[in-house]
Structures are given as structure tokens and as C-alpha cells.
Amino acid sequence: MTTTGDPAGALLRTDGLSVTFGGVKAVVDVGLELEPGRLYGLVGPNGSGKTTFLNAISRLVPTSHGTMWFNGQDYTRISDTKVASIGISRTFQNIRLLNLLNVEDNVKLGADAVNGRKRNLDWWIGRRAARREEAYVAGLAAEALERVGLTAVAKRDPSTLSYGMQRRVEIARAIAMKPRLLLLDEPTAGMREDERSEIMELSQSLVAGGMTVLLVEHNLRMITSICQHLFVMYFGNCIASGDPQEVMRMPDVQQAYIGHSADVTV
Amino acid sequence: MFQYFSDNEVLIQQTLVYVLLAISLQVVLRCGVVSLASIGFYTLGSYASAILVKHDWPPVLILPLVVLASGLVGYGFGKPLARLRGLYLAMATLAFDLVIPVLLINGGDLTGGALGIYAIPLAITTGSLFVIVVVVILAVSQIERGWMGRASLALRSDENLARSMGVRVTRERYLAFAISAALGGLAGALSAMLFRAVSPGNGGFALITLGLTMAIVGGRDSWVGAVIGAYLVTWVPEWLRFVGPYRALVFGLVLVVVILFFPDGLLGAVRRLFARSRRKPAPATRSEREAVPV
Numbered sequence A: 001m002t003t004t005g006d007p008a009g010a011l012l013r014t015d016g017l018s019v020t021f022g023g024v025k026a027v028v029d030v031g032l033e034l035e036p037g038r039l040y041g042l043v044g045p046n047g048s049g050k051t052t053f054l055n056a057i058s059r060l061v062p063t064s065h066g067t068m069w070f071n072g073q074d075y076t077r078i079s080d081t082k083v084a085s086i087g088i089s090r091t092f093q094n095i096r097l098l099n100l101l102n103v104e105d106n107v108k109l110g111a112d113a114v115n116g117r118k119r120n121l122d123w124w125i126g127r128r129a130a131r132r133e134e135a136y137v138a139g140l141a142a143e144a145l146e147r148v149g150l151t152a153v154a155k156r157d158p159s160t161l162s163y164g165m166q167r168r169v170e171i172a173r174a175i176a177m178k179p180r181l182l183l184l185d186e187p188t189a190g191m192r193e194d195e196r197s198e199i200m201e202l203s204q205s206l207v208a209g210g211m212t213v214l215l216v217e218h219n220l221r222m223i224t225s226i227c228q229h230l231f232v233m234y235f236g237n238c239i240a241s242g243d244p245q246e247v248m249r250m251p252d253v254q255q256a257y258i259g260h261s262a263d264v265t266v
Numbered sequence B: 001m002f003q004y005f006s007d008n009e010v011l012i013q014q015t016l017v018y019v020l021l022a023i024s025l026q027v028v029l030r031c032g033v034v035s036l037a038s039i040g041f042y043t044l045g046s047y048a049s050a051i052l053v054k055h056d057w058p059p060v061l062i063l064p065l066v067v068l069a070s071g072l073v074g075y076g077f078g079k080p081l082a083r084l085r086g087l088y089l090a091m092a093t094l095a096f097d098l099v100i101p102v103l104l105i106n107g108g109d110l111t112g113g114a115l116g117i118y119a120i121p122l123a124i125t126t127g128s129l130f131v132i133v134v135v136v137i138l139a140v141s142q143i144e145r146g147w148m149g150r151a152s153l154a155l156r157s158d159e160n161l162a163r164s165m166g167v168r169v170t171r172e173r174y175l176a177f178a179i180s181a182a183l184g185g186l187a188g189a190l191s192a193m194l195f196r197a198v199s200p201g202n203g204g205f206a207l208i209t210l211g212l213t214m215a216i217v218g219g220r221d222s223w224v225g226a227v228i229g230a231y232l233v234t235w236v237p238e239w240l241r242f243v244g245p246y247r248a249l250v251f252g253l254v255l256v257v258v259i260l261f262f263p264d265g266l267l268g269a270v271r272r273l274f275a276r277s278r279r280k281p282a283p284a285t286r287s288e289r290e291a292v293p294v
Helices: A050-057 A080-086 A103-115 A121-125 A127-147 A163-175 A193-208 A220-226 A244-249 A251-258 B002-007 B009-030 B037-054 B059-081 B086-105 B126-144 B146-157 B159-164 B169-195 B204-218 B223-261 B265-278 B286-291
Strands: A012-021 A024-034 A039-043 A065-070 A088-090 A181-185 A212-216 A229-234 A237-242
Touching (some): A012 A050, A024 A065, A024 A237, A039 A193, A050 A181, A050 A212, A088 A163, A127 A163, A163 A181, A229 A251, A237 A251, A244 A251, B002 B009, B009 B037, B009 B126, B009 B169, B037 B086, B059 B086, B059 B169, B086 B204, B126 B146, B126 B169, B204 B223
Parallel strands (some): A039 A229
Antiparallel strands (some): A012 A024, A229 A237
16 A cells, blocks of 8 residues: 655655565555654554564665655665664564663663764763763653653663563653654553553653654554554555544454454444 | 882783773673674784884884774774674684784794794883773773763664664774774783783783683673773782692682673672662552552
């Protein structure tokens, strides 16, 4: 599916995006648009290409075809290390916190991207300059930790936190990068119902603050209740896009999920 | 105090040179770059320094020259080795380290062949060496803290994560190569100036093992670990003189025990001890709080 339109009008736009691994077509000709300040959902059965699509738009895997625009700029060929600086941050399907660092330092790793990681002469010899920059980064990290409600555990080793808390540390690290687009890859996987609700409320509050969030989820009831727009992927193709409730009633989507059309209410 | 210093001056000098050597390995290991090339630069630095001192070059010129040249060559090394990781990188840099003594043995009059270069004029004092080591530690501590410290640990633990956080992975790896090579070269140059003799046997496999022992047993996450490691490998064998011919065996056992029980080095063990004493229970999540009857 390919969406056309003015690239400058959308925050993110992909056009004919494809990713192949050898002979395997993981993402096939996907075109979608994300507008600023909205909460988007991306669903699909296991192996449908959701995470690969996220990896492609965050440039962690190379694309084989297609174009990607962010904020009107073509970023299809930029380095993966520059994606953070243009305003895209992400979390991963599996928790990827650094246990060598405490919670605050994990979040600072994200905030460093905002600060630009300067290494000028002043930084090498001027301890005061280094301290000033560190204080700025610490401020961004503290703000992000407060946002996810983890200020009290800032000095803790991440491995000593509950699974749900570790997930929130990852989100804090991503939002410390001050992104315009936040990609959350199955942020509630393996969580209890109450922990899921906390993450969903957090996603909604981030969107209320002006951020665009693209949420990959398996819990259809939850994602259709909070997202403003839903994309469905199946065998690497984006087979549906639109209002979540309407999308879930589409025969193609039902076919992809349960093998036949049914009167499904989510 | 003065008596103690004069009795142990050689050991103190050796410790200080080893601190630099251990840091040179630690700088790369901390970034997850398993490069042993700094040992090769140590050997090259020691020979360059020996030759130049014998030609009456002043140490104030030799040292910056060796550091700069080693750093530049080390940076250049980063390019062909950029795609190698883990053991493959270790093997490639090990080959570099082992080729250098062979070249030096066949270097003719310039390198002194298998005998090496002797009777090098004493070109540096222990005080100057101490100042150099302190300056290096200050610079390295700057690398370990702040964003560079976090970025290097991210590089070591999860390269993809580091990339998504905007860490310029390739550039940081090149820089780690360059700093490691520069410090290896510096340690070698100082060693030649202090101990007044260099030979092809000074480098090679024995020094690689020693360097890795210092960096790993002390703790690879901070320069403090390098200092601990250098102190350990220099002084513990001296303390073990009372066991006579079994000295090497006992020292080996001490190292095995440290590696088995403290896999993140002695510094890591001390840190964990402090962290355990400070640890408090995590506050409950909102749902857990709500579940508690008031």
C-alpha cells in the first residue's frame, strides 16, 4: 500500500518502503503518513514485519526500496546515528538497558543526544564546562524520569527494578532525547494489566504534550481504545489503515488475525 | 620515606609504566573493542625512543612525537579493522604485536638485531614519570565520565542501542584505537628512557598477557582498575619471594582466584560491595500502592 501526498505536510512519511533479507521480503512497499501530535498504532500477527518496519524508519536496517521523509526532509540515506538528532527516538522489543549504568545514567544516554556530545578543547581541559554540560543533561534526565514516575529510583541499578519499571526507564531514555516522533516497540509485552494501563496513559500524556507516538502492540483491545489511527501489517504489507474500530472490522484484517471474517468487537 | 623510595625506585617506576600500559588496553576494552595493538605500539615506542635518545634528541621532543605518531597510526589502524569484532579483532591485532619483534630482530644495526639496544642514556626521572602518569589519568578520567563514559559503555554492551542513541559508533571506535595506540607508544618510550635497554623480547606474547592481566584483574571499567592491576602485577610477586621457587605458581593461583570470584575485577568487587550497602527497596508502582489498604 502506498500513500501519496505532500511530504512536507506529515511528520513522517514513507513511500514504497521495502526491506529484504536475502530472499525474504520482510517489509513490502509500505507507504504511510504520521501527522504531528497523534497516537498511532501498528498491529499485525507475529512475523508480519512490524519491528522490521520500525527498524527501517529508525535506520537500524537498510531499506532496499522506497523513500522516507521526516518533517519534509528526505532521510532515506542518512546515517543511523543521525536519526536521533532529527527527532526520532525509539524503544526496543526486548529491554535494552545498560546494567553497567544506573537508571539515571541510562536516561542520560538518551539526553546526551540532545546535548550533541560536544568534544571541543573546552570539554577536554575545562572541567567547569564539562560539569555545566553534565548538569544540563542531568536536568533532561530528571525531567524524563519524573514524567514516567521513576524519580525515586534514579540512582538504582536497573537490574534491581521490576520488569514494568525497566520498561518505563526505556521510555524515559527515549523521551529524554526530546523526540518529535517516539517509536514504542511492544512496550507492554509481558506486563500485568495495571502496568499496561500505566504505559498507555503515559503514551496518551506524551501525545497530549505534542509528541507523535507510533505504538506497536499485540493487545488489540488496548490499542484500539487509545490510538487515533491504526495500521495493520501482514506478511510485510500494510493491509489496512484508518480509524481503529473500523480497521478491525475490515475483512482483510480479520482474515489476517483469525483466518476468516467475523463480527468482531474490540 | 626517602629510604623506602630509593629501595623500591625501580618497582615504583615499573608500576607507573604499567599503569600507562594497562590504561592503553583498558581504553579500548571499555568500548568493547578487543584490540591488543597497544602492545605493538609499546614495542615500537620503546625502540623509537631508544634510537632517538641515543641520537641526543631531548625527551620533551621524543615523547610528544611518539604519542602523536602512535596515535595517528592507531587511528589509521581503525579503518581496516572497523568491521572486525571480538576475537577476530583480537587475532588481527595480536598478529600485529607478534610481527613487530620479528621485524626488530631483522632490523640490522638500527634496532640492534636479537640483542636490541643497550646503554641508552637515562633520559627521565621518576618525578617526571609520575607527573606524566597523573596527566594521563586526568585526561582518561575525563573520557570515562560524562557522555563519553556512557557512550563507551553503550558501545561495549549494545552497539545497535548506541547507534539509536546517536552515538557515532565508528568515530568512537577510531578514537579508542588512536588513544590506545598513543598510550601504548608513550608507555614504551618511557620504559626505554627509564630502564635504558630494549630488546625484541620486551614485547610479544608475554607483555600481551601481562597487559591483559592488569586491565582485567584490576577492573576494566575505570583507570582505577588499571592502577590496581599494575600495582598487583608489580608488587605481589615481590611480596611472594618468601615462597621461593613456587612464587610464580602462587601468583598464578592468586590471579585465578581473583578472576573466578571477581569477574569484573577487584574494582568491580569493591563497587558492588558499596552498592549493596547503599541499596534500598524500590518504591511500589501506582497499582501496588493502590492495592495497599490505607
